[in-house]
Structure formats: structure tokens, C-alpha cells
Amino acid sequence: MRRRSTVAAIDVGSTKVAVIVGDVTEHGDTRILGVGVAPAAGLSRGVIDNIQSARDAISIAVEKAEQACGMRILSAVVGISGGHISSQNNRGIIAIPDRTRPISADDRSRVLESAGQVAIPTNRQVIHVVPRGYWVEGTDQVSDPVGMFGGRLDAEVHIVSGAVSAIQNLTKCVEGAGVQVDDIVLECIASATSVLEEQEKQQGVALVDLGGSTTSIAVYDEGSIAHTACLPIAGSHLTHDLARVLRCPWESAEQVKCTVGAAFADPAMVSETVEIQAFGTQSTKHVPLGHICEILQARTEEILEMVALELKRVGYLDRLAAGLVLTGGTAQLRGLPEVAESRLGIPARLGRPHGYSGLSDLIGTPAFATSIGLVEYALGGRERVVESTGAAFEVPVGGIFRRLASLGRALMPQ
Ligand SMILES: Nc1ncnc2c1ncn2[C@@H]1O[C@H](COP(=O)(O)OP(=O)(O)OP(=O)(O)O)[C@@H](O)[C@H]1O
Ligand SMILES: [Mg+2]
Secondary structure, three states: OOOOOEEEEEEEOOOEEEEEEEEEOOOOOEEEEEEEEEEOOOEEOOEEOOHHHHHHHHHHHHHHHHHHHOEEEOEEEEEEOOOOOEEEEEEEEEEOOOOOOOOOHHHHHHHHHHHOOOOOOOOEEEEEEEEEEEEEOOOOEEOOOOOOOOOEEEEEEEEEEEEHHHHHHHHHHHHHOOOEEEEEEEHHHHHHHHHOOHHHHHHOEEEEEEOOOOEEEEEEEOOEEEEEEEEOOOHHHHHHHHHHHHOOOHHHHHHHHHHOOEOOOOHHHOOOEEEEEOOOOOOEEEEEHHHHHHHHHHHHHHHHHHHHHHHHHOOOHHHOOOOEEEEOHHHHOEOHHHHHHHHHOOOEEEOOOOOOEOOOOOOOOHHHHHHHHHHHHHHHHHHHHHHHHOOOOOEOOOOOOOOHHHHHHOEEEO
8 A cells, every 4th residue: 555655765866967856646546746857968978977966966956846835855765776776587486384274474575685696796786676476386377375375385476687887886875865764766667656657567578768868678578577778879879970970069969859859750851941059250050851860760770770670589589469668758759759660560659647636738748758767666656566466565675775665754944
């Protein structure tokens, strides 16, 4: 059951830091109470490379969110992504010594603990151990073994780990901004929490979050998470290509991309030209829209090809009946879902957070799927993961993060 409490979430992206405060209404709906957004700084390819700049950006966003909701943020759930993230599935087995008694919640915890025991290098740290399914004495998969009888219990879990240094640096920056870290959550798992439908997770779906400099993938199949990955390529590469080929300032390329750009070049665009800011003696120049979109199409197709290769590598490309759900700011590039459908040959749709009260035009977009998902995760998203897998809990790992039990104390009135 969800608890009525107020939580804060910090999404440290490569282009923006978003801090969101939310709670649960008496009807059980998630309500957004305050938002603070600041331009990101001190991040490279999703990982902190300048502690001071990142900390300052986080402080600004935290302050804005505090002003918006009239509360002081003491602790928060924080999102993580980047090329250092890796994941694997693992099985654990335990014996149930007394087969005359039903399997208990304790047994379930023990088998999850056993499945979560993997040898990882000392410079890596486990971030999530998510239950995927259970088997009682090797029978068919069951969603919850509690109450069943058997002498042996198996569990499969999905384990996400990251570089200790990246996790420590992120924690340091958030703490430096005066906020305790309650929990670290993989960003694409958070995005999935805010936009995926249960049926999509059951039938097979890949959440693809196309952000500023990282593209994160979370694959769900038969209701549970099956694979996660992070690719070091996203929207800033599109802007970079435009700025380089058109020889124009970065800001101008960014603006053109977001206002008139598209993921495909259409013959109808031939006659249309766009005025852009330029370097050199002329302060502006006219560029055919078709040319702009050709540049964007080439890089978009490359990113989608990398997503397809990753899904193929893990054997899921042909198994995703619900296809792709696209989130992140770059998913808003005009025509991107259509290009994704035709390149990968599977359905694709935009993923917007919905069903939350207090959503504004800004945070109701795919760019805020991660931020809203972090709030949802902190408030009860774990239970949503649990419901879909039928498991009791997601094993908290790491030791340095306080349990969600403390979230009720995460904020206090200013
Ligand atoms: N309408 C639009 N069309 C195309 N691209 C867009 C649009 N709006 C935003 N973007 C791009 O989205 C990217 C930012 O997305 P997002 O806010 O999801 O990134 P982030 O969370 O800061 O980064 P990351 O998740 O990679 O760490 C930028 O590259 C921006 O140019
Ligand atoms: Mg992001």
C-alpha cells in the first residue's frame, strides 16, 4: 500500500537539473507540489566531471523547487545514468527445510538475497536488485511463492550496477547542495515507472529515453524488467552535427533543431528555407529546411540503429509486441516515433507522464518522464514494480542510502 508522504526527486540530466516535490492525494493519486529546473553544468556523457559546477546547478534547482512548494528539501531520491551502468540477470536457489509449512515472506527475502549475490569488482556497486520471477521446485514460473509448498525455491533477479566513483560523485554533489540522498535510481527505470502501461510491460516493450547526451534503454517482458543499457549518444549529437555542417553557433543549431527540425527529410521541404544565425561576415543565412532535416535524419537513424543493435544483441528486438516507448527531450524531435517504427519495424509511441495532478505544460512532456518517474518511484513505484513481478520488495543495496521508510521525513515546512 502506498503511504501518504511527501517526497523530493532530483534528476541530474546532461542538459537540465530538475527537482520535483510530490505527494499522494487522499484518492491515492500522485500530486506534483513544486518544480525547480536549472540548466545542467559539470556533466559529461551523463557523468559528473566537475563537482563544483554540478553542485551549483543542483543547488539552484533545489532552491527553485523549495520556493515553488514552500517546503525545505532535506532529502531526495536521485536518478543516475551513464555509460558506466551495466546490468545482468541472475538466479538464486534456497532449500526449504520443512516442506510441511508454507513458503514464508522470509523465505522469499532469503532467495532474493541469494539471487542478488554476484561477484562484482570492488570499483563497482550494485544499484538495484529487481525480482523477475520465482519457481517452486522447478515448476512453472509463479508470481509470488508465499503460501505455496515445496522443498526448493528459485528466484531470478535483474541486477543493475554502476561505477562506485560515479555514484560517490553524484552523492557528493547532491549532499553539497544540502540534500541527503535517500536512494539512487536508474533513470530509465524511473522513466518506465511514469509512462509504461502494465499491458506493455506484459507483452514486451523497450523504454528508450533519448536525453541530451545519453540514450537509456529499459526492456520489460512478461511484466518484469529484463534488460537495461545506456548508450553515450543523444540530442546534443544532433545539435553538434547541425552546428558543424551549417557553420553556425550552437544556440542557433539547438533552436533550429527544436523548432523546425525533423527526424526525416521530406521532398515537400525542398522549397522551404530557414533563416539561421551564422558565423562570418553575414550575421544570418538562409538554409533549405530539407538540408537541415537530412543532417538530423542521418544522426537520428544512427542512434536508432544503435538501439536496434542493443535490442538484437540481447535477443529482444523481435519479441517486443508493444515495441518502443520513447521519452526524453530528443523524443520530441518531429517525426521521431514514425522513423523509429520504420527503421526497427516495431510499434513506437511517445511516452508522456500522465495521470498526475499538478502537471504543467512543461513537466507533462517526454523530457520530464524521468523526473516524474523518480517521484512516483519514491512514493510507490517500487510497489508498482513489485505488483508486476509479484515479488515482495526490491532489495535495497548499497547501505549508504537511507531506506524509503525515512521518506516521510524528507521535507519539512519552511
Ligand atoms: N522539440 C525538440 N525537438 C528536438 N529535440 C529536443 C526538443 N526539445 C528538447 N530537445 C532536446 O532534448 C535534449 C534534452 O533532453 P532531456 O531533457 O531529456 O535531457 P537530460 O535529461 O538533461 O539529459 P540526459 O538524460 O542525457 O542526462 C536536448 O538535446 C534538447 O536539444
Ligand atoms: Mg534525462
